[in-house]
Amino acid sequence: MDLILLGPPGAGKGTQAKKMIDALHIPQISTGDILRAAVKDGTAMGLEAKKFMDAGQLVPDSVVIGIIDERLKEDDCAKGFILDGFPRTVDQAASLTEMLDKAGRKIDHVISIDVPDSDLMARLTGRWMCTCGASFHKLFNPSKVDGICDLCGAKLYQRDDDKEAAISVRLVNYHNQTAPLIDYYGAKKVLRSIPGTGTPDEIYAAIMAVVNG
Ligand code: AP5
Numbered sequence: 394m395d396l397i398l399l400g401p402p403g404a405g406k407g408t409q410a411k412k413m414i415d416a417l418h419i420p421q422i423s424t425g426d427i428l429r430a431a432v433k434d435g436t437a438m439g440l441e442a443k444k445f446m447d448a449g450q451l452v453p454d455s456v457v458i459g460i461i462d463e464r465l466k467e468d469d470c471a472k473g474f475i476l477d478g479f480p481r482t483v484d485q486a487a488s489l490t491e492m493l494d495k496a497g498r499k500i501d502h503v504i505s506i507d508v509p510d511s512d513l514m515a516r517l518t519g520r521w522m523c524t525c526g527a528s529f530h531k532l533f534n535p536s537k538v539d540g541i542c543d544l545c546g547a548k549l550y551q552r553d554d555d556k557e558a559a560i561s562v563r564l565v566n567y568h569n570q571t572a573p574l575i576d577y578y579g580a581k582k583v584l585r586s587i588p589g590t591g592t593p594d595e596i597y598a599a600i601m602a603v604v605n606g
């Protein structure tokens with residue numbers, strides 16, 4: 394099952410992918426998470442990517458296409474994957490199609506999680522993250538103890554790009570560079586749009602209905 398979660402910043406791609414991996418036994422591949430790990434490790438690629446990420450801009454296609462090309466060849470992707478945050482440009486989508494063609498594979502479903510821009514700013518400015526991968530929201534999904542992770546007890550932090558100025562740029566870039574993928578995958582007859590404005594459990598049920606056909 395080769396899946397893509399498509400949606401604007403804050404749509405809930407990461408939240409839903411984490412719920413799906415247990416049910417589907419396939420990995421979540423988040424280019425954002427991979428890039429943030431490279432920033433944390435201080436690699437040359439990470440240092441270069443950080444400039445783009447902090448400003449809310451997309452990292453150059455060549456960098457993220459290279460990351461995905463390597464990642465999809467790993468053993469845990471043999472039975473499928475959930476792409477979260479890739480592709481994000483038509484050129485990235487075309488490269489992915491080429492990679493999958495070579496491997497004799499194809500995307501089964503592109504699930505577009507639709508959330509109006511008016512909801513996204515509040516979702517992102519209120520998000521608190523943990524280094525263990527857990528994610529909370531100060532209003533919609535608060536941790537039991539303010540600022541502390543429920544799962545591992547570590548101190549929560551906010552992402553550097555979850556500031557209003559960077560979020561505004563990310564939303565503009567989504568509409569200009571990523572939203573055209575709705576037509577790209579619509580033409581390939583693999584796109585399914587679902588409303589992303591209910592509770593996370595309701596959205597998960599809608600995604601699993603698509604996946605289970
Ligand atoms: P990335 O990490 O992919 O960020 P993003 O696409 O901007 O999306 P987010 O992770 O912010 O949102 P999400 O949809 O995962 O929402 P979440 O589930 O966390 O990319 C970051 C940067 O890396 C990019 O800007 C770019 O620079 C670079 N990059 C990455 N991939 C790239 C690529 N392919 N090409 C070029 N550059 C790339 O939810 C958000 C919040 O809302 C949480 O607090 C959550 O608790 C809450 N929430 C979730 N669901 C609901 C709900 N149903 N109701 C209420 N609240 C909810």
Ligand code: MG
Nearest residue numbers: 406407408425
């Ligand atoms: Mg995410």
